[in-house]
Amino acid sequence: MKKIYFPLLSLLLVTVATTHAQTTAAGRKTLSFDKSWLFFQGDPSGADKTSFADAQWKKVDVPHDWMILGEYNKDNPTGRGGGYLPSGTGWYRKHFTMDDADAAKQVSIAFDGVMANSDVWINDFHLGKRPYGYISFMYDLTGHLNFGNGKSNVISVRADNSVQPASRYYTGAGIYRHVRLVVTDALHIDNWGVYVTTPNVSADKATVHVKTTVVNSGRSTQNFTVKTTFAAADGKPVNASTSGGTRSVPAGGSVTVENDYTITKPELWSTDKPALYQALTSVSVGGKVVDDQTTSFGIREAKFTAEEGFVLNGKKLMIKGVCLHHDGGAVGAAVPLRVWERRLQLLKDLGVNGIRTSHNPVAPEFLDLCDRMGFVVMDENFDTWEANKVRGEGGYDKFFKQWGLTDTRDMVMRDRNHPSIVIYSIGNEIHDNLGDSSGFKKYRDMQDLIHKTDGTRPVTMALFRPNVSKVYDNGFAKMMDVVGQNYRENELVAAHEAHPDWKVIGTENGHTLSAWLPMRDNKYMAGQFLWTGVDYLGEADWPNTVNGQALLDRTGGSRPLSYQRESWWSEKPVVHIVRKRDNAGGGPMVADWTPADMAAYTDARVSVYSNCDEVELFLNGKSLGVKLKPANDAPRDWSVPFEKGTIKAVAKNGGKVVANDELKTAGAPAKVILTVDRPKINNNWDDVAYVTAQVVDADGVLCPNSDKVVTFSVTGPAVIAATDNGDLANHDSFILPYRNSFKGKCIAIIKGSAMGAVMVKASAPGVATGSVAINVVK
Incomplete structure (x- = not known):
């Protein structure tokens, strides 16, 4: 068999608007189709027909996952794979109008994903079926639309997730990814029709190869030219444009045009410096641009x-x-x-x-x-x-x-x-x-x-x-x-x-x-890929509903095993203290110094994860000794007679302190403190703020054994999209405004509803209330 060698990989990404309308000078329109859908959970007869009465259906925006809104039940047919959440069939319908000016245009609808077994109709016409819920697909609506004021169109989508168990992990259900309407001239760049590679890359110059497929949906042959211009990530033009000459495409046909360009002194894409360029590919007829697409791309050489x-x-x-x-x-x-x-x-x-x-x-x-x-x-x-x-x-x-x-x-x-x-x-x-x-x-x-x-x-x-x-x-x-x-x-x-x-x-x-x-x-x-990076829903045995093998829990909280991996993978100095939860080395690792039963906890088995040359451990200011970095990257272990107070690890490289970590014993819960991952968020579907509530003692030390119920509230133009904690067996609905603190913590995910100032508060029985401010912009 012929051996295939891949000398290099250097490619780009195609950027398509998902949350706003994008209109190019050439007239291509990419319109968000996410808002104002009607939804019904069930399978009513006739919902594919334009005349179907849907006025009582629920108004939703997509992306929308109705499965996550359901109740956990051990007997749900999704079982351990689907996290014991409900399954079934859901329908979506959207009423919309089209401008008269677009009557001669090519109109398509693009779905980034519908879970699952989707059927789509436009004005009673069946566009097609896609069983795989993860795949993106596009349908041509041309010839099936009504144009002009007062002339309505109805698109209907049936998503059937009823046959279970459908997966070994959580799938979701419904139109759970973005949807767009794409309007172009009859002569246009095909869907996924721009393909860019860089077959030759060096620090001095890079060859950028652009392959563009042009489709003619019109009734006559068209002559056209394809041209690409480039810009750096900061918007400054890059002198690398050229034209491929005039080409001809017959009615109903397509032609692929390939051009090479040279970019001198390119900034190379890498994991440390992911430099991106912009490419604008345009199609012209008689000197007039009829279609164009903007592409962000990175120049890099990669090979195995x-x-x-x-x-x-x-x-x-x-x-x-x-x-x-x-x-x-x-x-x-x-x-x-x-x-x-x-x-x-x-x-x-x-x-x-x-x-x-x-x-x-x-x-x-x-x-x-x-x-x-x-x-x-x-x-x-x-x-x-x-x-x-x-x-x-x-x-x-x-x-x-x-x-x-x-x-x-x-x-x-x-x-x-x-x-x-x-x-x-x-x-x-x-x-x-x-x-x-x-x-x-x-x-x-x-x-x-x-x-x-x-x-x-x-x-x-x-x-x-x-x-x-x-x-x-x-x-x-x-x-x-x-x-x-x-x-x-x-x-x-x-x-x-x-x-x-x-x-x-x-x-x-x-x-x-x-x-x-x-x-x-x-x-x-x-290399290798750990199972897994973040906890995921499903693939869990009841009462657990979440697979909990990850570096991070589903709220983003770090597990002790993430500290060990950080000590192996991070380029910066790392030191973290963990201990066995139970006396004399029993139970899992935890990163606190507050045993649940302090009277019975006398023998603490402590591990320190570090990539540094030496680590010295202190308990209440007294040194417990220095340990050098093991050749096999194993953790450094101590057996420590437990005392309340502070345990601290000091890490050194070349005799110089480069990192430290400390854990303190918590007292009685006294208050809730709130922190937010970012003080400003945009008013759109794709932006949220994570508010973390911690139950702490009078000195601000986290109380890891607290399971107090924390209730969140919001004033101002925002909503609580969800609450959560890291508990693998929590069966409360995520849309409730309250959540048990798990190991002393829980979160609220906040989404803006209009521009303005927002105040988030969190209260819990017997402790002081916490608050944090967020500003919704744009």
């Missing part, structure tokens, strides 16, 4: 090698990654962008530089964030092929045979311009037989399709127990561009030693020291 692992811009980069599911905790699957921005920043602060989209296409704006914030991404399509999985028997395996290649193609077409994406994965722990010709064909068909659609990135999959399935020996692994394996890290090391020409990566890994060292000690390992 059998010797150095992953190399970015000529330097080895260890991918320190995490797996992430698509839900946002208390907001369910309809996730405001700020939720992801906050989570990604918290992960970056721990040293994380990579994201695996487990196990499905994510919202496009999530990838925009990765581009801007400097994460490398493994873009993954499926959790199942044709063989189902336990607790997911009603899922995608029913549709793979018909839709697998279509959904894979659409994912790659949509995502191939993001500089953050460096590799595709086409399956997670697939249970299909990978030892016969049918299994080989399924993999090869998808890999070949990706090579054809995007020839710049390699393909992998998350192999499941490969030594058991014999895929290392039967030729399956040999045809993979990069060999990926879940867990059993030493097996992957042994596979590379047996096949030194293989490129290898850990696609899913645990948090343990034994999982970390194989990557640290073998430079050919491209």
